[in-house]
Amino acid sequence: MTNPVVPFSEPPYLAGLPSPYYKETHLKWQKACRKFVQENLLENALEWDTAETLPEHVFETFAKAGMLIPSLPAPLPVEWLKRLGIHELLDVLKVEDFDYIHTMIYCDEMARSGLAGPSGSLTTGISFGVPPILKFGNKQLQERYLPGLLTGKKRICIAITEPGAGSDVANITTTATKTPDGKHYIVNGTKKWITNGIWSDYSTMAVRTGGPGPTGLSLLVVPLKGYPGVNMRRLKVGGQVSAGTTFIELDDVKVPVENLVGQEGMGMRYIMTNFNHERLTIAIGATRQSRVALAAAMEYVMKREAFGKALVEQPVVRHRLAKCGAQLESQWAWVEQFVYQMTQMTKAEADVELGGLTAMLKAQAGIVLDECSRCAVLLFGGNGYTKSGQGELIERIYREAPGIRIPGGSEDVMLDLGVRQLIKNFRNKTKAMERPAGSSKM
Incomplete structure (x- = not known):
């Protein structure tokens, strides 16, 4: 037992x-x-x-x-x-x-x-x-x-988002232009909402080395901390402030061409495959945050009394907990199933078959966190709306919900991407099964 x-x-x-x-x-x-x-x-x-x-x-x-x-x-x-x-x-x-x-x-x-x-x-x-x-x-x-x-002797961040380009990665405007001798890129632009940026020695940065659209993007390792032309300042966001969200300005930053990641023009492809791991780990962490919030609410209503009995004796309270609990455990079951599938597939297979579902998993994790943290705040009552005392953690988790629903691909974009990817996979498989014209072969 x-x-x-x-x-x-x-x-x-x-x-x-x-x-x-x-x-x-x-x-x-x-x-x-x-x-x-x-x-x-x-x-x-x-x-x-x-x-x-x-x-x-x-x-x-x-x-x-x-x-x-x-x-x-x-x-x-x-x-x-x-x-x-x-x-x-x-x-x-x-x-x-x-x-x-x-x-x-x-x-x-x-x-x-x-x-x-x-x-x-x-x-x-x-x-x-x-x-x-x-x-x-x-x-x-x-x-x-x-x-x-x-080994952790140096620190790095991923720098993709800009003031005018978040989930719309193809709209990135930060430029990396080669010097006449072809030995360096000169990087100009701004990056915003870059987690860990303020502490990072380097960034893996999305830059525009070519024309407009996704084919003009590349990835470049750009030095940050103390590097000429780089100015960084921390941003105060609604939650997760300790993660070091940063605004980065790049003014004629000189970067060796040897710092190019892979090939020029392949940046969009590299970014999209990288997003799958990011979104999956966000979904796992957010599901645990939901669990922390809901479990705290459960503990609270079992001991808090109102109208002569514990709050948990009120049917409306149990109903709130049941709805959120069902969402939470369904989400965790999906996470476990999803991760198991990752262990059974090659990276190439997973990128195709699970790419769209990863986006949906991440979006759903944010939705569930919003519901569970909102439920906890309501059941904690005034304590859940107070930045100190027994409801302090609940108040803070609730503020963090948008930080799951927006970064790493905003919720609406993720849901749309997921369905589009599923449709694309279906059409590709259907087309592959079609008989060639004039052929008797299945």
């Missing part, structure tokens, strides 16, 4: 229910991951988020323990990690055994504070800024940047 857990406070597999997805390696990883994250992040997460910045030693602790590495897409870059002396994670998991279920567990545990800012301040840069270099960068680019980035 397992110890009782507050309803909705843990995924079913951690609440004692059977699951087909988790092997012994996953369960060992979950225990080790929880212990490390609890001790080094969660115990002070709310305090640090209130201060709007994590102390530098937190990043250093995670980097030294190799606990930034699990934010990368699975499978991990095993050859690189072993070259750098990283063979195991937390002494329980060989880097070559790491799969997307381990990723899911890591993202879920990192979000157990209920806040996206503290974990995002540590992982967003390596999670989204490094993969394009790993996947598309040539040998010299990787040799120059990966050793420092994978």
